[in-house]
Amino acid sequence: MHADVRPEITHYTYRVTWSADDQEFVATCAEFPSLSWLAPSQVEALLGLQGLLRETIADMHEQGEAVPQPFAERSYSGKFNLRVGESLHRELAIEAAEDGMSLNQYVLRKLRAA
Known part of the structure; x- marks a missing residue:
């Protein structure tokens, strides 16, 4: 992906599930398997993870790292x-x-x- 092109974070593949261990919802993103976000509600978990992705993608751009393309946009x-x-x-x-x-x-x- 070209360094000037930032993927739309809403195009990534998300999953929000209940974590019995944490007693909270956990949001994950298939394209960024090392990232997750815990929150008391499904919506808060998703929004928290999307905020984290924005920061992560900005950092990756600053470091010149390749940002994963959303699965939905791949051929x-x-x-x-x-x-x-x-x-x-x-x-x-x-x-x-x-x-x-x-x-x-x-x-x-x-x-x-x-």
């Missing part, structure tokens, strides 16, 4: 390579053939079911 080809051992490859190929499917179709079905 995906629909392809990825996965290496498995020979025995698992054989097992999957046999199961796919027994189900009358290509290996690709079979693995895609398995991924969707997971």
Whole structure:
């Protein structure tokens, strides 16, 4: 990402969940897995994390560091390579053939079911 381009913080991938250990809500951001924010309400947790992200991104720009692009703004080809051992490859190929499917179709079905 170009140093002058700052991503819109609302485009990042957020999750706010209850933390039983902390007895508060915790907000996290998938693009910045090391950051989180605790607060008594879901909204406060999200707003706190967004403020922290603004500061973090500003610091990253000042240091010349690359800022993660939001997942929502990334391009995906629909392809990825996965290496498995020979025995698992054989097992999957046999199961796919027994189900009358290509290996690709079979693995895609398995991924969707997971």
